[in-house]
Amino acid sequence: xxxxxxxxxxxxxxQVERRMPCTMRKCVYSDRLIVxxxxxxxxxxxxxxxxxxxxSYHSIFRPGQLPSQSQFSRRLNRxxxxxxxxxxxxxxxxxxxxxxxxxIDGKPLxxxxxxxxxxxxxxxxxxxxxxxxxxxxxxxxxxxxPRFSVRPLNEGEAKVARVLLSDLPRPTLVVGDGNYDSAxxxxxxxxxxxxxxxPLKGQSEHPQRWxxxxxxxxxxxxxxxxxxxxxxxxxxxxDNQEGTFSVLSGFGGGLxxxxxxxRRLPRVTLWVKLKLLIYHARLQCQKGAAA
Numbered sequence: 001x002x003x004x005x006x007x008x009x010x011x012x013x014x015q016v017e018r019r020m021p022c023t024m025r026k027c028v029y030s031d032r033l034i035v036x037x038x039x040x041x042x043x044x045x046x047x048x049x050x051x052x053x054x055x056s057y058h059s060i061f062r063p064g065q066l067p068s069q070s071q072f073s074r075r076l077n078r079x080x081x082x083x084x085x086x087x088x089x090x091x092x093x094x095x096x097x098x099x100x101x102x103x104i105d106g107k108p109l110x111x112x113x114x115x116x117x118x119x120x121x122x123x124x125x126x127x128x129x130x131x132x133x134x135x136x137x138x139x140x141x142x143x144x145x146p147r148f149s150v151r152p153l154n155e156g157e158a159k160v161a162r163v164l165l166s167d168l169p170r171p172t173l174v175v176g177d178g179n180y181d182s183a184x185x186x187x188x189x190x191x192x193x194x195x196x197x198x199p200l201k202g203q204s205e206h207p208q209r210w211x212x213x214x215x216x217x218x219x220x221x222x223x224x225x226x227x228x229x230x231x232x233x234x235x236x237x238x239d240n241q242e243g244t245f246s247v248l249s250g251f252g253g254g255l256x257x258x259x260x261x262x263r264r265l266p267r268v269t270l271w272v273k274l275k276l277l278i279y280h281a282r283l284q285c286q287k288g289a290a291a
Contacts (some may be wrong), residue, residue, distance in 0.1 A: 005285055007062050015091065019281070070188075092277060104137075104176045105241075112131070132258070136148060136161065176198045178201060187217075247279075
């Protein structure tokens with residue numbers, strides 16, 4: 001399976017990189033090599049400096065030349081390399097429209113309370129106050145994660161979700177937990193031509209509040225009153241979809257706890273982006289084997 005995952009990643013990389021315009025003169029070390037090295041280090045849960053050592057490679061991937069650590073770090077932060085990673089994510093996730101209910105949720109990525117990371121923030125995660133970041137993700141019924149965002153742990157889930165769900169393909173049903181019961185979020189999803197269903201914290205019928213909450217949340221209130229069994233069934237289905245985060249973290253090379261060398265928001269975002277590429281390649285291999 002490991003070789004199949006790596007082959008899938010390299011095939012996607014070749015397809016994407018060939019279509020990307022070159023924005024700089026020809027270099028000794030190609031952008032394709034830089035992306036390969038970053039994926040290799042992330043897959044093996046090692047610092048990026050580890051990827052610059054000859055002894056870190058074996059038969060699956062053995063590059064002829066390696067850049068220095070400073071060259072590798074500079075090239076990894078270049079816009080074209082970041083654009084390649086973004087296009088790879090779009091390519092490997094696929095353009096198939098969502099089928100069935102989708103889910104919006106967050107996964108805490110915590111660091112030590114004694115960490116000096118200035119971007120990490122204190123927030124509520126895993127049932128208690130913690131310090132770190134949070135992965136906010138829109139998850140499809142088949143386990144794909146087409147949209148995600150990494151933010152400090154103190155940022156509200158509904159606030160980040162308004163950005164992730166602002167232009168959903170129509171029509172899409174999104175199910176969230178009580179943290180996403182926000183009139184602004186309901187309005188954003190409704191204006192995108194889709195529906196949001198969450199547990200409701202309040203169902204006030206005061207005329208002023210009824211008008212202010214927007215049509216999207218009013219529809220959710222009506223659904224909870226007329227068909228509560230449907231809403232509860234959607235909630236149970238969402239609980240099953242939460243297993244996607246367990247799968248994302250539950251295999252070799254998956255998104256486990258943040259290592260000590262992954263700090264500051266840009267590095268955490270890059271780490272999560274690379275882990276999601278590996279996760280989707282594994283998902284694609286599993287679907288191919290099942291077929």
